[in-house]
Amino acid sequence: MALKDQIMADLKQAMKDKDQDKLKVLRSLKAKLLEREISERKEGEATLSDEQTVEVLMKAAKQRKESIEQFGEGGREDLVASEEAELEIINSYLPKMLSEEEVRDVAREKIEALGAENMADMGKVMGVMMQELKGKAEGSLVSKVVKEELS
Incomplete structure (x- = not known):
């Protein structure tokens, strides 16, 4: 199953499970993937490869890491915890990173x-x-x- 399809399937499952935290993250990823798909279109439709999907996910993960750092410096531990939870969900879709x-x-x-x-x-x-x-x-x-x- 393609990575994008897995994210969409998990989005549907999160809706059924009423998992609000996961749902929020997956909806955000779906929007970013759709945005990237639209930007890739030349004529007609375009579908993202797994590599392109990973690029979108890595960018989202990087944004979360930067937010965690910023919130940590600002003393906003509540927001740090929220961003860390989102980052954990995003990382579950990323391939294992090299040490x-x-x-x-x-x-x-x-x-x-x-x-x-x-x-x-x-x-x-x-x-x-x-x-x-x-x-x-x-x-x-x-x-x-x-x-x-x-x-």
């Missing part, structure tokens, strides 16, 4: 393969890394690891 060590292993491999030696080569390494790790690791983590390895 920092796994990203570091890939980075070392790519740096060696490309013959990168210093920070001037970071763009070249990042391009290859992000293409390979898209949907498997956050860009900020990849960037941090590549900087450390090139330093």
Whole structure:
């Protein structure tokens, strides 16, 4: 079953179960997916691939993480808890993310393969890394690891 179809099926189930928290998150995701689908249309209809769906989900997860950080700094623990619950639901649809060590292993491999030696080569390494790790690791983590390895 496609990831988008799974989200829609879970949305229907959340309606039946009257699970308001999950329903709110899934409706939000449905809106974001629909918005992305519309933007992808050229002529007629377009359906999102699982990869595109994961991109939308990762963006939503990133927004939640940023909100958690902001609310935490502002001392709004009630909102932090709410955002963390939403993030947990979103993460349940995302593929397992790579750990920092796994990203570091890939980075070392790519740096060696490309013959990168210093920070001037970071763009070249990042391009290859992000293409390979898209949907498997956050860009900020990849960037941090590549900087450390090139330093």
